[in-house]
Amino acid sequence: MVDLTNQYLRIQPEIDAAVLDVIHSTKFINGPAVKEFSDALAAYLGVPYVIPCANGTDALQIAMMALNLEPGDEVILPAFTYVATAEVIALLKLKPVLVDVHPHNFLIDTNAIEAAITPRTKAIVPVHLFGQCADMETILTIAHKHKLFVIEDTAQAIGSVYTFTNGSQKQAGTMGDVGCTSFFPSKNLGCMGDGGAMYTTNEVLAKRLKMIANHGQSIQYQHDDIGVNSRLDTIQAAILNVKLRHLNSYAAARQKVADYYDKAFAGSAHLLPPVRVANSTHVFHQYTLQTCGINRDELRAYLAQHDIPSMVYYPIPLHAQKAYASPDYPLGKLPITEQLCKCVISLPISTEMEEEQLAYIVKHVNEFCNQQTQ
C-alpha cells in the first residue's frame, strides 16, 4: 500500500546521519532532537505548543485525561474510524457515543452530532479521516454553544489545511482544544517505529498534557496527578526532523496520485472516487473509493491475483465489533457507516509511485469493472 523503502532511499544520507548522531550522543531519552522536532512541528503548524508522546493512541488518551473527563461523561465520535479513537474513550470509562458519517466524504455528520448531545456530553472527537478535515467550523460552533471540548484526531491528516468562511486558514489539529496525531510509519509524516504528538494553543492545557505524559510530574519525583509514561523516542524525533522538511512535497506527491486515479475512474458506473470537501485541502492518507453494483471483495481478489495490494478501511463498523457492541446501537442505526464498510476499497497511494505502476493498477481495476458490466 505504501513504498517505505523508496521513500527512505531518497533521503537515506540525511536519515542515516541523524540516527547516527543520536547513537553517538547516547541521549536516547528526551535528547535534543525531541525538542528540536517539537519546535519545528509547532512552527510548521502555527501553534505555540506541541507535546510529543509515544503514539497516536496515547495522544488521544492523554488529551482526554488532561481535560479532566470523568467516568460516565459522554464523548461523541464517528462510527467510521480506526478503533483507537473509541478505545481510549472506553478505557477511561467514558461513554463513546457513536454517530454516523457523511455518505460521500466519510467525515462525521454534524447534524448527527447535534442530535446526539445530552446533558452528559463533554467532548466531540472529529476524525479527519483519510486526509481531509471534518467540518470544523460547524463543529466548533456546536461545541461553543454546548460548552464541549473538541479533540481532533488528526492521525491521518497532518498538513491538511482548513479554510473558515471568513477566509482564515488553520492546520488540521490546531482548531479544537487539542489535536492528536500519529507518526506510525505509514502515516503521512511517519517515523521508523512508533510516535505521536498533541498540539494545543492553550498554555495551561499544554502544561497538563506534558505533565500527564510524564508520570503526572512537573517537578521530578513530585506527582500531582496520575499520569502515564509516553515519550517520543529521540531516534524517532531525529528521523521526523528530517522528514518534516519533506512533508509538503510528500503531500503534493500523494495529491498527484489521487488526481491520476480520479481522472481514470471519473464516469465509472461502478466506482465513486473520493469526494473532496470545499473547505479543506486533502492530503490523501488513503485513496478510498466506493464500489457500487460490483462485488468489492471479488475486485480485491482480482487485484491480488495481479499483485496489486488493496485494503478495506474499515471492514467492520465500531458498533458491530464485539468489544464495542451496545444495545444503544443495534445494526441499522448507523446505516451510512454500515454501508461504507461493505463497499469501500482503498488503493495503493504513496509518495513514490511511478506512472507505470498507476497505469497498471488502473488498467486492472477498470478491467474488472468492465467484465462486470458485460
Ligand SMILES: *Cc1c(COP(=O)(O)O)cnc(C)c1O
Ligand atoms: C493511526 C491512527 C490512530 C492511532 O495511532 P497509533 O500511532 O497507531 O497509536 C488513531 N486514530 C486514527 C484515525 C488513526 O488512523
